[in-house]
Amino acid sequence: MYFYILKRILSTIPVMIIVALFVFLMLRLAPGDPAAVIAGDYATAEDVERIREQLGLNEPIPVQMYKWVAQLASGDLGTAIFSKLPVTTLIGQRLEPTLLLALSTITFTVLVAVPLGTLAAYKAGSWVDRFVMLFSVAGFSVPVFVLGYVLIYLLSMQLKILPVQGYKSPFEHGFIEFFRHIILPTLTLSVIYIALIARMTRASVQEVLQEDYVRTARAKGQSEFKILLRHALRNAAVPIVTVIGLGIALMIGGVVVTESVFNIPGLGRLVLDAVLARDYPVIQGLILFFSFVYILINLLIDLSYTLFDPRIRY
Amino acid sequence: MSEGKAKPVLEINGLTVRLPEGADREFAIEDVTLSVSEGEIVCIVGESGSGKSVTAFTVMGLIPKKDLTPVAGEVLLQGEDLLKKTDRQMRAMRGENMAMVFQEPMTALNPVMRVGDQIAELLEIHTNMSGTARKKRVIDAMKDVSLPDPNKMYLSYPHQLSGGQRQRIMIAMALALEPRLLIADEPTTALDVTTQAEVLELIKDIQRRHGMGVMFITHDFGVVADIADRVVVMQNGKIVEQGTRDEIIAAPKHPYTKMLIGSVPSLTPPAHSHPETDDAALKTHGLNMVYGRHGFLQKGRLVHAAQDVELVVRRGETLGVVGESGSGKSTVARCIVRLIDPTSGDIDIEGVNIATMPERELRAFRQQIQIVFQDPYRSLNPRRTVGQSIVEGPMNYGLGADEARVRAEELMRVVGLAPEALDRFPHQFSGGQRQRVCIARALAMEPKVLIADEAVSALDVSVQAQVLRLLRDVRERYDLAMLFITHDLRVAAQICDRIMVMQHGVVVEEGRTEEVYANPQHPYTQSLLAAAPGRDVDFAQLV
Structure with a gap:
């Protein structure tokens, strides 16, 4: 190991x-x-x-x-042409908002998508299932920027319950301000992943529910809820975790758009600014940085398999 | 055990379960009436589709309600009608008042949960025991089924145990709360013959000690002879006959029961002729197959699946390779047809060594060795007609479409199917018919050597007898050398001229079938023969 x-x-x-x-x-x-x-x-x-x-x-x-x-x-990614700052410094400055946005998105996605997908699998063919699948298709189809502006219009401009845009660091402005500002970007970015992961969870759990050990659990007199929780979900975990990992990797593109829509000074904005300004050292540095993150996530996903399935040993 | 005196645990009266519309018959089971008393083992016997499993699952309340609906009758467990219970009441009774052991212990256990926790789950559902009390009870239950070192095994995962140990875990789980009724659905069918004998002995022993009623579902009359107090025979959803073990086995009345019992292959081999020619069609010399690899910087784990296997099959002769799972018998077959490449050794087909022949040259020889696999449901492409499957091989070797079709039609007649059926798809055939198609497909290549890898193991006993007869006929008709791989000693006794017994990749005994069966030399062969279920009863003699 x-x-x-x-x-x-x-x-x-x-x-x-x-x-x-x-x-x-x-x-x-x-x-x-x-x-x-x-x-x-x-x-x-x-x-x-x-x-x-x-x-x-x-x-x-x-x-x-x-x-x-x-x-x-030597750990040096070069110097930006326009700001004259080392690329590592630029990335360091912009890391926090992106990291926190990604974390909140993943947390929210998993908390919504996994229960939703499991419910859809358990009630396969019912209206609950159809509703979840409908939401899934819709979630896939709506572009991130359209959804972002629609949410801003409804929640910020009409209902005025959330700020329109911007980012407040939890370390400087406290958690509540941070939270108020991160809700809309998180919602916007999550929808497509919720759609993806809910579908995957549904397929995976539905397959597991056909297994003999689920029948054994029923023969023991176990309740359906606990069968889902204890027997089905953990066995269905490996494909779900794989898709979550892929989702994180794919998130880079979504982050660029979301950060632009909500004016968040993160890595996504840095990518956009560097491309528009043709700041080659920054672009190079960011590509290397994202590749590294991608490889790291893949490793973590592979290692997490051993937590879910004792048959997998490296 | 005599019926009538003991209190009935389970009484099924006139139970009828409806199949969904569009099924091949209206009822899965019809007017089923039977009872299981305390301290009694009742075997329900029948072939696939007889309704024996539906009966068991209806009792447990585990049938999919959408598809299978009980429409008449009652199921009384200790006097209470289970069909009138709510889901919640049924959950409370499952595991506590009645428990079930399934066919395949590997898939019946949750692969990602420790086996001890899986037994403890039952106690958690039905009792208020504390964690430590549960653990103690689980250890006791594991001791009760003679599992070695229960404290350590508590923490094991299913894949770390052997098949027999897994089934013991299932039995320990079923018995943890001392239910009055145990339902066992083919609990030994997936096990090796020596393990099967042990598990059957365990079930009998436990039933004797705890005095519960056991409903034992099986297709195997050997098992029935070993374990049953009473027997219920089912066919097409109906009970055709029931009675005590001795009544049914010694004097079956219904023609179906007679046919079933008569189809059980005898453990006594008939006299086989032994042609004294040296016309070897297939010969292996020092055949080795080693699985596993030496990793980069890592010590690889090597498995010797076959070690120095020497065999000779002459034309018109059948050599049986017998052994339990992991003995290497299938590895040998796969090496010979070069589905896998042997690590070392020679494979001579009609005097040509193909063991290390490169694929391009090998193509010409592939035609000469054909194989029929175990599961006819999975070895035919479901999207092609059986005709397409049969003509594909010969056409690959240059036969014209029309000639191939003519050959396919002729072969369909040979295997006892109508030539018109060539345009049908596999799902339109029964299991036995599919296996006939597989044999026709193999014969279409005009092979010299035919390998049957557990070719009759997945078939019902009546169909099995027919397919065995067919294999014997085609061997004679085409003067084939046949290598017959099986775990079933009864089948091997009937069809093989010579027998080779394998254990852990090594051939431990070889000889003429009648000599090996009459006077086994190696202890392993002796234990295999001693473990064969129903070895004391010669079924064919009875009817």
Whole structure:
């Protein structure tokens, strides 16, 4: 088990190297001169030359590659072109809102989707089931930004019970302010994952309910509620947890849109700003950072299987 | 045990259960009347579709109410009609007043819950015992079914136990609250023959000590002979005959009962002819199969599934490979047809070694060895007509569509099916018919060697006899060398000319069938023969 964890952590190194090389080549092999692209349409030849030198683009590719890898190995993701701040600092500054938004979304999603899916599976074919499935289809179909604006309009502008936008850190403004501001973004971001995970839970639990050991539990005189809780859900857990993990990985895209709609200064906004400003070092740094998070989540998901299923041992 | 004197625990009177519309008959069971008294084991015997399981599940209240509706009769457990109980009342009675043991202990236990906790759950539902009291009671229940080291085993998960241990856990669970009625639904069918003998002995012993009534469902007359006090025979949802064990086995009255008993293959092999030719169609030499791998930086766990297996099958001869699960008998079959690649050794087909032949060259030889698998429900593609399945092989080897069709039609006649049925899909056939189709499919390749891997094990006993007869006929007709893999000593006795007994991947005994059965040399062979259910009764002689 510990050997397996060590092996998995070590294996992230080659993966990260491949991602780093891909990011490096993406910038160099793209048509056109990146320096000119960054400098913009009205830059002078000197401006372009200055940027080229700043990015080290005037050196031979192998040398550039060596420097880039050496720089990464020392934990340095480079310096942003516009803010002149180290990329690691930028990511550090923006991490908290995104992390908390992701956490609240996952918590809310799991708390809603798993019971909903289980209920739908238990009552398969009934109106409860049909309602949950209808909600699922709808949840898949509504774009995040549309839902965001609809929620703002209803809850903030008409009912005036929640703030329109913005983010308040729980460490500076207290938990209540944080909570008031995080509700709408969480709701907006959750809907699609609730739809996804509820469906998966339904399918998984429905399959488990056909198993012989559920019949055994009934033969013992166990109540239906406890059968669902004790026998069905835990056996259905592995596929559900897998989808939750995939959901977290896919959340990066949703975070970009949600943070823009609700004006939250998180990593999603940083991505958007960097892309619009063509701040290549920041883009590179963010891609590497997100890949790392993705790999980490995958590892955690794989390890969590052992908690649910004693037959899985690494 | 005599009926009538003891108090009845269970009385079923005129029970009728309706099937949903569109089923092949109106009632799953019709006018079923039977009783189980204290201290009595009543066996319900029948083939698939006879309604024996529906009867048991109706008593337990575990039938899906949407599909199966009791429409008449009563089910009295200690005088109370179960059909009139609410769901909540039934829950309170299940586990406490009546308990059930199922066929497949692996799937009947929750794989992610410790077995001790699964037994304790029953006590939690029905009693107010404290956690420690529950644990003590569970340990006692585990001791009662002779499980080794209960304190340690309490913490095990089902997959860490053997099949027999798992079934003992199920029995301990069923008996933890000392119910007056135990329903056992084919509890030993999924077990190896030696384990089966132990579990049957355990059920008898426990029933004697606790004095409960046992309703024992089985399809196996060998088991009936070993365990029953009384026997109820069911066919197509109706009881055709019931009586004491000796009445039914020694003097069955109903033709169906007679047919069932007559179909039980005898443990005494008939005289087999032994052609003294040396015309070996299939030969293996030093065949080894090792599973497992040496991981990178990791010590791999190696399993020797087959060790130095030497076998010879001549044309027109049947060699039986007999053994329990994990003995390596199926591994040998799979190696010979090269579904898996043997680790080392030779496999000679008509003098050509195919053990290490690359796939491209092997193709020409694949035709010569064909295999029929255990489960005819899963070995035919459900989306293709049986005709398509039969002609696919020969057409792969260059036979034209018309010739292939003609051959398929002829083979359908050979296996006793109508050629017109070629255009039907597998689900339109019964289990026995499907297995005939599988045999026709194998024969369509015009093989030299036919391997039957538990080919009759999933079939009802009456159908089993017919398929065995068919296999014997085609072997003679096409002068085939047949390798017959089975766990069933009765079947092996009837069809095999020679027998090879395997244990843990090693051949422990080999010889002519009649000699091995009459005078087994190896202790393992002796224990297998001693464990065969109903070994003291020669069923075929009775009718």
